[in-house]
């Protein structure tokens with residue numbers, strides 16, 4: 521594929537990619553198409569354009585173009601915080617006494633605090649380009665809502681965020697950051713939408729869920745002129761935008777002649793992991809190199825490891841298209857796990873297909889073990905990691921400790937997706953010893969999976 525690129529793909533002076541890489545172009549088995557929940561036929565561009573803006577519909581459906589140019593306006597925005605640092609964790613290596621080399625790509629060096637800004641600015645840009653007034657979205661832990669509010673403020677777009685009610689109440693500072701950037705923030709479920717009113721009538725005491733907030737945001741986008749819906753993970757277009765993480769990482773590693781043996785990332789909807797592994801997985805798919813890829817998920821929300829590869833709704837209100845993915849069922853509400861960004865019931869269709877084809881692995885980790893790793897990392901590497909990111913840290917440390925036993929000098933690369941300043945209540949519970957590790961039973965997962973939509 522490399523010799524078919526019509527233009528340079530890196531800005532020479534800074535290693536900033538000039539194009540995103542579309543991993544789907546190199547996949548033999550393409551991810552399954554989104555289905556219209558009414559007709560069970562693949563969603564057409566015309567149907568999707570009621571929900572998403574035109575350029576993003578095109579990116580969502582494009583399984584063949586390997587490189588898609590990053591518009592200059594988006595690159596200008598990226599320059600404020602990219603290239604993101606690729607750090608060799610010398611201090612952690614020394615502390616662990618491992619012969620392994622550990623590298624991490626740090627995506628927390630922007631005010632929103634995570635990698636989500638990479639796709640937020642792209643989605644907001646295309647909405648603006650289409651002449652829209654604004655966008656709607658959901659947010660769980662608040663990182664996506666914050667990133668999108670920043671991007672919308674920069675471009676002068678209106679931003680309506682439906683925030684899962686329990687986060688809205690527990691994370692007032694996240695809410696205020698979004699309002700500082702000019703977004704309106706509504707606790708979900710709300711009385712503003714038909715789907716919200718219906719959920720409230722059935723469950724008056726509910727504290728909300730991500731799937732429920734998605735239903736509300738989609739309803740508002742599709743019934744308000746000049747608005748479209750945007751989503752922070754799972755979709756093909758989001759993985760495409762996040763490929764910038766992997767492209768920068770690969771450019772830096774190639775420059776110094778370093779080749780990772782194992783690449784690790786936490787997986788909520790799969791966007792950071794998909795972005796980090798994209799160019800490396802591309803090489804593996806084309807037979808040019810081999811790597812081990814490990815997705816890390818919380819034991820409380822184990823989509824890959826205990827879910828089913830099947831068509832399911834992307835939301836609880838069952839108004840969104842069906843996606844074929846590893847899912848725990850769209851009604852699955854994970855128990856309190858502080859890594860809010862990893863609580864989604866489904867997984868990116870691209871990563872789901874790669875996992876089904878045996879091209880990557882997945883493991884689960886328990887919450888208290890994750891926070892032990894987070895604390896260890898914070899004390900030695902100087903960064904206070906987000907709970908989500910700390911899932912990857914846990915597995916990277918375990919891998920490095922295994923190398924210590926075997927004497928292997930492996931090169932480990934992991935994605936450090938963000939910072940944890942807004943997650944101090946979770947850290948507090950860990951320090952106070954009140955944090956629990958809840959793992960759903962087989963019966964609970966089977967019950968949720970028994971309600972998957974019938975598509976055959």
Ligand SMILES: *Cc1c(COP(=O)(O)O)cnc(C)c1O
Pocket residue numbers: 633634635636663664752753754786787788789790791792793861862906908909937938939
């Ligand atoms: C949202 C989020 C995640 C998980 O989302 P993915 O789409 O799976 O990447 C991980 N880390 C942080 C810091 C997040 O905000």
